[in-house]
Amino acid sequence: MSSKNQRSENKKNSNLRLISSTIKNLSKKGINDLTMNDVSQGAGLSQGIVNFHFKSKELLLIETLKFISNEYLTSFDKYLKKAGDDPKLKIINMIENDFSSKICSPEKFLFGLLSLVKLNLNQLIGRFAEKEIYIIKT
Amino acid sequence: MTEDIFSELIKREKNNLSKKSLSIAFQSLIMGLWLNQLDEPTKFSKSESKKICIDYLKTHFPKQFSRYS
Numbered sequence: 001m002s003s004k005n006q007r008s009e010n011k012k013n014s015n016l017r018l019i020s021s022t023i024k025n026l027s028k029k030g031i032n033d034l035t036m037n038d039v040s041q042g043a044g045l046s047q048g049i050v051n052f053h054f055k056s057k058e059l060l061l062i063e064t065l066k067f068i069s070n071e072y073l074t075s076f077d078k079y080l081k082k083a084g085d086d087p088k089l090k091i092i093n094m095i096e097n098d099f100s101s102k103i104c105s106p107e108k109f110l111f112g113l114l115s116l117v118k119l120n121l122n123q124l125i126g127r128f129a130e131k132e133i134y135i136i137k138t
Numbered sequence: 139m140t141e142d143i144f145s146e147l148i149k150r151e152k153n154n155l156s157k158k159s160l161s162i163a164f165q166s167l168i169m170g171l172w173l174n175q176l177d178e179p180t181k182f183s184k185s186e187s188k189k190i191c192i193d194y195l196k197t198h199f200p201k202q203f204s205r206y207s
Contacts, residue, residue: 105159
């Protein structure tokens with residue numbers, strides 16, 4: 001393996017370890033108390049590496065959410081393809097996928113739920129702030 | 139995607155149910171069961187959850203899902 005490929009592989013491994021640590025730590029500490037330090041310690045990496053890969057806690061949460069979402073969609077596609085054109089098998093396989101060990105994990109579900117609430121809340125606050133500024137300006 | 143699947147199931151069952159309502163209820167059922175694993179982690183069972191979903195399908199599509207358990 002070339003050194004460029006090795007670096008890319010190391011980066012991918014570090015990302016996966018950090019994402020997995022984020023999911024585990026969030027279920028223990030909650031979204032507000034979760035720190036980049038918790039994540040780096042959980043992954044067995046230095047805090048500098050977390051900051052290098054994700055820059056901020058919000059970015060780390062977004063990337064983790066993307067990871068969970070991609071993992072779900074990839075698995076969903078695989079189960080759906082197995083069903084062929086039969087709608088009965090399609091819906092049965094959807095159920096199999098949704099309650100498979102890989103997808104149906106309390107930590108991942110909690111992460112998705114809390115992140116969506118938090119991110120939507122931030123968007124709402126942002127929209128509210130924009131509206132307030134607009135009112136003040138006009 | 140789920141609506142398309144329900145649309146096919148409705149055609150085959152020859153009933154007049156709404157694909158949209160069935161799809162919303164089905165997805166809400168899955169979300170509710172996922173939520174249940176946070177609420178009652180020790181009692182939560184994946185196989186029981188799958189059975190609940192299949193029972194839902196059987197209720198609306200008895201001809202097609204009677205052999206599933």
